[in-house]
Amino acid sequence: MLGRLFKLFVILTIIGVAFYFAFNIIMSALVHSKKEVVLPNVIGKSIYDATEELSNAGLGLKKDGEEFNQNVPAGVILRQNPSAGMNVREGKLVRVTISQGGEMTYVPNLVGQTVRSADISLGYSTLLMGEVSKKYSLKADKGIVLSQDIAAESSVDKDSVVNIVVSDGPPPEGVILMPDFVNKNLEEAEIWAARCGITLNVAGEKISNIKTNTVLKQSPESDTDVTDLESVSLCLSVA
Structure with missing residues (x-):
């Protein structure tokens, strides 16, 4: 009984090994029957254009991930693997990393704040204070922000620069400023x-x-x- 089981085990093992090698031989033949192509460069191209170009070369595209990038618009390819110029077989999947564009943030309302407070608010929003201009004002004390060149609640790239205009206080003698008469008699x-x-x-x-x-x-x-x-x-x- 044990002898028969052993013989059956040996036969099944031989069949399994033969199948394994036959499968590898067939797959290797199929792979090597595909012609080689030069991998095109798709870096800097949109996902749509890259997919079309790779498809025309008999290649596929697989998205490997996304990254924020201030200098590359969203949807444009940052990297590819394998690298452009390599010889690969038709049917090869090219892995790409795609830009998500610049990381965005909202601009805070700086009007009515002091310069220091405005600088802190911009820092919290990962924005930078740019030029600080001064003008005389009847409606705001000296050192208070009167206006900003990127409107509050606007969505901008992180590290964008916001310029402000700050009150220099009431005008000197001889300078006439227009008062705010709206809603007055x-x-x-x-x-x-x-x-x-x-x-x-x-x-x-x-x-x-x-x-x-x-x-x-x-x-x-x-x-x-x-x-x-x-x-x-x-x-x-x-x-």
Whole structure:
């Protein structure tokens, strides 16, 4: 009984080994029957263009991963494996790493902050403070941010530069700044204009639920230097 089992085991082992070698021979023949092609360079190309080019060469594409890259747009190939120029068999899968573009962040609202506070806010958002310009202001104390050149809540690349304009305080004697008359009564604007020798160009607009002679819009905007202007424009609510 044991002898028969041993003989059966030997026969099955021989069949298994023969099958293994026959399978390897067949697969090797199939592989070597495929012609060799030169692997094209797909770095810097979009995933669509790379797939098409590799397909035309009888090759396949497999995405190996994605990485953030400030200098390469999203969807463009950063690396390939094997390298371009190598001789490979048709049917070879080329592994690629694709750019996700620059890592994005939101711009904080800096208006109303001090320069130091604004710098800290930008740092938390992985942004950089750029040029700090100054201008006289009637509406903000000296050292307070008046405006920024990338709007708050905008989505930008990390390490982007945000320039700001900071109040230099009230203007010196001889410099006239446009006050903020919006939502104020015309009489206040008339007193200012008379004192500064500036003519008011007034237009009316019917707006319900707003008191008559309330300033709706003005030109130029507040804090604009109007020293050399002869007139400014106001739009008022009228009955």
